[in-house]
Amino acid sequence: MAEYAHPEVLVNVQWVADNLQNPKVRLIEADEDVLLYDIGHIPGAVKLDWNVDVQNPLSRDFIDKEGFEKLLSKWGITNDTTIVLYGDKNNWYATYAFWLFKLYGHKDLRILNGGRAAWEAAGQPYTKDVPTYQETNYQAQPANEGIRAFRDQIFERLGDPGLALVDVRSPQEYSGELLHMVNYPQEGAQRAGHIPGAKNIPWATGAREDGTFKSADELRKLYEEKGITPDKDVITYCRIGERAAYSWFILTQLLGYQNVRNYDGSWTEWGSLVRSPIER
Template sequence: MSALSLLRRSLSTLAATLLLGGAALADSSPLVTTDWLEKNLSDPKVRIVEVSVEPGLYERGHIPGAQNVVWHTDLVDTVTRDIASPEKFQALARKLGIDKDTTVILYGDSNNWFAAWGAWVFDIYGLRDNVKLVDGGRKKWELEKRLVATNPVPVKASTFTVAEPNRKLRARLADVVSVVEKKSDARILDIRSPDEFSGKIIAPAGFQELALRAGHIPGSVNVAWARAVNQADGTIKPVEELRKLYAEVGIDGSKPVITTCRIGERSSHTWFILSRLLGYQVANYDGSWTEYGNTVGLPINNPAGTVWGGK
């Protein structure tokens, strides 16, 4: 076949893909657009899941067909301060009608922080390639004034069997201390705001302060999560911009990365970007500053000079 014929075939394939509303592109991307989702709302192989933190938000209106997952009860163990157990996650996935071949579309409020946490937990328990985020989340869907529903749609339960947890996706306190003590060459990326990182404040305004000390983990670098998104609609910036953004602080995929924040939800958003979009080896530290900053005897950095109590 001539080079010209090959080019014509490639252009034809691209045109067909575009005419299909980008469905073929969505298969290989960890993100879906609001346009793509609206065109695929009735696909029986697609399961839409909202993971928001604001109480009653789902009930007031959600993407049609979406199932509701409550972050602080469904995806965590509230007693042990842990992620949902394998048994709990398996029961949740079955209830949602999710199986290995289901395309799971996650979205939520707060710029998809908690939806990304959901993607992280799904990945830990063996659901990865078919799990995607709505780019821009609930914010973009609402800005575009797309259709919402108030009545949940019942789904048939699945027979999903949970996989052995992938422990490489989760960093524990010991892993972080190993980096601090220079026994590991992993890089720690703190994605909190510059004021939190410096120790000027412990938590953003309106958030509960869960640590006694202010500052950051020694040796960590800071790229606030918000720098990776377009503020107007919450969509994630282009891949090449992201690579440059993180490379500026030495995060380039050459070494394993540990993402951290205050309680692990904002850092899961950056975990998603680094691992799913950039293909880096990343573990999310859900203990984050709440655990590290409260641990007796561990060193911290506090450029703001506040150290204890943020004052």
């Protein structure tokens, strides 16, 4: 993994197994299928339910700084804790959590390369025991919105050659053939298509069949062939920002791009805006 720009953000199964009793390490499972944790999880891991734990209950936004501090304090996490995130489906939601935790400034974040699938393939055990930890007094940083994009920032730069938009959804969603992903009608939009000028690089093309990340050379080629180069301001989007966070992780952590933001409003917002420009 030394080929990546920041190889330290990835750990393997053996590293996790060796650190299960390490009090300075906290495992967090973040799944698309929130029932998986209850079926079995890595010993010592806590559950992040994306629909409950990190959502503002009133506005479409994340929990604020104080809410984030309360959540991590409940899990016994300090500012010096090494947090290892993992989950199902190629770490889809684990990388979303990585992005959110970066938003609030946690320093030592890792991803278990391959997620749950890698742990299972190695024959490592699961448990149903839910751990409890002594509460801490976690102190978050003010939200770093330099890694987050908003609709007006995109409107202002449509057609700007220095801006590279990456639509990480499926080709069918990008083309407008599908209005929303199958089984996710609640995350649909009024119109189908994509933001003008956006390039389609589906998020899952960054993973190997076993769910681990492709090599740096493979990933670099994947993006540069579509004109997504390090000299540009890059914005990733999908439908609610979760798949886009996976691509944001690849670009910033594995390839070392300096100017990448995740537009978490994504297509559920853009596709429902009055007079928003759309291509098909």
